[in-house]
Amino acid sequence: MIFPSTPSQTVGPYFAIGMPWPEGPHAVAPGTAGAITIRGMIYDGAGAPIPDYLLETWQADPEGRFADLWGYGGPSELAGFRGFARVGHEDGDGSFELLTVKPGPLTMPSGAIAAPHIDVSLFARGMLHRCVTRFYFADEEQANAADPVLATVPVARRDTLLARPADGGYEIDIRLQGPGETVFFAL
Amino acid sequence: MTEADTEPRQIYDPIIDTPSCYVREEGVHPPLDSPEYKSTQLRHPKQPLIFLPQNITELTGPALGSVGTIGELDHDLTRQHEGEPIGERTTVSGRVFDTEGKPLRNTLVEIWQANACGRYRHRWDRFPAPLDPNFTGAGRCETDDEGRYRFVTVKPGPYPWGNHYNAWRPAHIHFSLLGRAFAQRLVTQMYFPGDPLFPYDPIFNSIPDEAARNRLISRFSIHDTQPDWALAYEFDIYLRGPGATPFEEAL
Numbered sequence: 001m002i003f004p005s006t007p008s009q010t011v012g013p014y015f016a017i018g019m020p021w022p023e024g025p026h027a028v029a030p031g032t033a034g035a036i037t038i039r040g041m042i043y044d045g046a047g048a049p050i051p052d053y054l055l056e057t058w059q060a061d062p063e064g065r066f067a068d069l070w071g072y073g074g075p076s077e078l079a080g081f082r083g084f085a086r087v088g089h090e091d092g093d094g095s096f097e098l099l100t101v102k103p104g105p106l107t108m109p110s111g112a113i114a115a116p117h118i119d120v121s122l123f124a125r126g127m128l129h130r131c132v133t134r135f136y137f138a139d140e141e142q143a144n145a146a147d148p149v150l151a152t153v154p155v156a157r158r159d160t161l162l163a164r165p166a167d168g169g170y171e172i173d174i175r176l177q178g179p180g181e182t183v184f185f186a187l
Numbered sequence: 188m189t190e191a192d193t194e195p196r197q198i199y200d201p202i203i204d205t206p207s208c209y210v211r212e213e214g215v216h217p218p219l220d221s222p223e224y225k226s227t228q229l230r231h232p233k234q235p236l237i238f239l240p241q242n243i244t245e246l247t248g249p250a251l252g253s254v255g256t257i258g259e260l261d262h263d264l265t266r267q268h269e270g271e272p273i274g275e276r277t278t279v280s281g282r283v284f285d286t287e288g289k290p291l292r293n294t295l296v297e298i299w300q301a302n303a304c305g306r307y308r309h310r311w312d313r314f315p316a317p318l319d320p321n322f323t324g325a326g327r328c329e330t331d332d333e334g335r336y337r338f339v340t341v342k343p344g345p346y347p348w349g350n351h352y353n354a355w356r357p358a359h360i361h362f363s364l365l366g367r368a369f370a371q372r373l374v375t376q377m378y379f380p381g382d383p384l385f386p387y388d389p390i391f392n393s394i395p396d397e398a399a400r401n402r403l404i405s406r407f408s409i410h411d412t413q414p415d416w417a418l419a420y421e422f423d424i425y426l427r428g429p430g431a432t433p434f435e436e437a438l
Contacts, residue, residue, distance in 0.1 A: 001287075002286055003284065003428075005215050005286050005426060006424045007216050007400070007402065008374060008375055009374065009375045009376040009391075009393075009394075009403070012376075013311055013312075017307060017309050017323065017324055018297055018325030018361075019299065044230055045230065052311075056372070058244065058247075058249060059244065060243070066244075068249065068367075072243065090309065106244070108242055109207075109242075117244065125226050126228075127219060128219060128224065128227065128390070129216045129217060130374065149239065152237060176229070177231070178233075183234070184237070185236055185237050185239035186236035186239060187241065187370055
């Protein structure tokens with residue numbers, strides 16, 4: 001028997017009383033070799049920074065292993081690798097920063113190779129459902145050129161998914177509307 | 188069946204327990220652009236969403252419930268302070284399933300809510316109703332082997348908000364579920380039966396299908412009440428389950 005699924009509702013303005021926690025932004029333990037920061041800004045349709053948002057990321061480690069319940073691909077060799085980060089602000093300046101490692105490429109069941117990427121969920125007041133996007137890495141040109149998902153994104157919009165090398169890691173902004181609107185996915 | 192067959196399997200099998208695809212949900216969730224809920228105006232993508240085939244990253248998900256970070260009293264919002272909060276003491280419990288009816292074990296359930304007066308312990312909440320020194324309003328727990336969760340709390344009050352003149356939110360508890368996979372991630376709100384504010388709330392009514400809306404209304408359960416101690420509401424949650432792999436998913 002198939003049951004109908006439970007609908008989504010907004011996180012509203014008050015999620016910060018329960019959802020964020022101090023180590024939430026760390027997808028890896030601080031001090032992990034090769035750790036990088038990914039930072040950026042989140043803008044609304046008026047170009048204003050969004051002060052209240054909840055951002056979550058999920059990714060593989062550099063060897064393509066996941067810290068899910070079953071440890072897909074085998075246990076990560078990185079001590080404290082969680083692969084999941086949660087950044088939440090109730091009254092921020094629109095910026096986010098998370099600590100992670102660059103994920104490795106993934107071999108799909110068909111044999112195609114997915115370029116290194118991080119899955120992203122964005123929740124906020126005014127969003128009745130999460131917005132899903134991905135972070136790819138601008139310095140993975142060859143891998144990106146062969147990525148089957150990027151291939152489906154109009155060329156002119158691919159840049160919105162590329163995190164650019166910056167001091168200590170990468171930078172990428174998320175724009176909900178307007179010029180440079182981030183590519184969001186239907187999952 | 189042998190006895191072994193009826194025991195819940197404790198070892199998860201990634202082949203058996205990870206579907207190759209989760210169902211695409213049509214007509215279940217509210218549209219991101221819902222003009223009656225004014226904050227959606229500048230916060231929804233205007234370009235069409237691009238179809239994301241589900242693959243390893245989407246079919247796996249964090250295992251936060253299992254990392255031993257849940258405190259003994261995290262599920263009991265009435266025992267997190269020196270004294271007890273004011274309000275109707277109630278349990279809120281239920282089961283987390285996928286849409287095939289399979290319980291989700293060891294998955295994290297997080298909640299947050301206003302106090303009995305409808306006031307959140309949050310500096311943005313300016314509703315002139317009293318804060319309760321004995322109530323924070325946040326809880327979390329992990330589902331058991333049958334997918335069950337259980338919280339002890341007080342029933343939250345309705346509260347006014349600025350969406351339109353004389354706007355009031357029906358009483359609700361926010362729920363966050365990680366599920367088993369990135370594809371199953373869900374944040375929602377649980378409502379209480381018979382709330383007179385339902386017809387006026389653009390967030391509740393943003394869900395186009397009436398039957399789908401009503402799935403967010405908990406059930407009062409006389410069976411689960413505890414005499415001389417607590418009322419009880421039940422709320423089961425169904426996360427998207429395995430589906431046939433459509434042609435587009437095959438990468």
